[in-house]
Amino acid sequence: MDTNARSGCHQQIVTIDDIFFSYENKTVIDGLSFSVLERDFVGLVGSNGAGKTTLLKMIVGLLKPTRGEIRLFGEPVGSFRDWERIGYVPQKNALNPLFPATVREVVTSGLFNKKSMFRRLTAAQRSKCDDALYAMRIEDLADRRIGQLSGGQQQRVFLARALVNNPELLILDEPTVGIDAETQGAFFRMIRHMHEHHHITFIMVSHDMDMLQSYIGSEPKQRRGGLSFYVKHTHAPENCGETDLVHSMHQLRETVEVLT
Template sequence: MDQVNAGCHRSIVSIDDVFFFYENKKVIEKLNFSVLERDFVGLIGSNGAGKTTLLKMIVGLLKPTQGEIRLFGEPVSSFRDWERIGYVPQKNAFNPLFPATVREVVMSGLYGKKRMFRRMSKADQQKCEDALYVMRIEDLADRRIGQLSGGQQQRVFLARALINNPELLILDEPTVGIDAETQAGFFRMIRHMHQHHHITFIMVSHDMDMVQSYIGSEPVQKSGTLSFYVKHTHAPENCSETNLTHSIQQLREQIEVLS
């Protein structure tokens, strides 16, 4: 079900008659939903409503029992342009002995298959430094990822997802384990990104205050106990800069003023 005329704004995610069963238990039933370019979609639901399951199907980690999901018009099964998507799962399980520093993990968000064997430019390195600063992990840059707490790791994976300037950003409880000040800064940044840049958001959150304050108090659609809240930003951008680094640097400047 498209919320506005799809002829004006392309569909980023199309969910058509999707069912998902887990060990014969029906988790999602006949779900139809479209996420349009520059939508901000908030998913709210009780435990077991299928929020994380839906996100995993969108990024190809799970396959629908029935129905089809398309990304940028292409079936997920044949989609290959994953660098266009940033994804932060609810929990990241890393081997504590994994030999990578925080900086290396964040920088890896820039690689992709097309850039895997290229040297990182000074501009790439600055993007990394900005992302580290905004997530307030610059002092952890040289530590091994496995040495960090769960909340610290979540900040690292947020920075990694943001650095690649994705067209679609999928966030599953992105601020779990993060302190209130960093949460507030993160939400300021993604609001700016949504309002002024060509980025589409899908976010799972239990923070009803945040959802209602920005996306609205009434869902546009319900499926079982899963509710979809949508805020459209289909007007032209009013920032001369369109790169994600602009949003990160704006927040960096705000932090410096408040410090």
């Protein structure tokens, strides 16, 4: 696919330029190029072992490609420093159950970068954390250790962490695994609203193809190896009057009466 033809005047949020990744002499990703544009919603689909999670980890700097380059907002990942612009929800099995942090500490960590992580929280930051806890219905778990929670509860904590800093790019690796069907539907409605009415770009891996394709379509824009990229771009005629995500997250709380 000609990504330049699709880009026009839109900012490239993620640029993947001819990347390769090998693990234990096995090539996982082979010569992948792709651009994610401002306000794209990219659904990343592939079989187990196709490299979906590997690609997401390279985008957020947790892994380095064997060859090629990834840029975030035009900056090479290796020198990128504005990580508060990005929210990331890893797979739930990425959590060490012995990690000795409380729910509040995990959510609050989404507000920090390397420069600010040892600074005292401001009143505005505490308010953001409280809003995220409330919206995800985990305020009563705030002082519990993350490893003591169920899988669904842990996912809500990581969703709150990813949303707390009003990111420009949200990267979600199967974010609804372990969450009941009703809440999955509410979550998809929330992120659809966020995509249509906020200046947010999404990259998401999801096992729920029916839910995902109902929004982004059934035909991929690009296939490479075992990976398929489904893309929906939005230019909503009206953006919300609110510029933060608090009211969107509150929609989730209001939609779902009970989370399991």
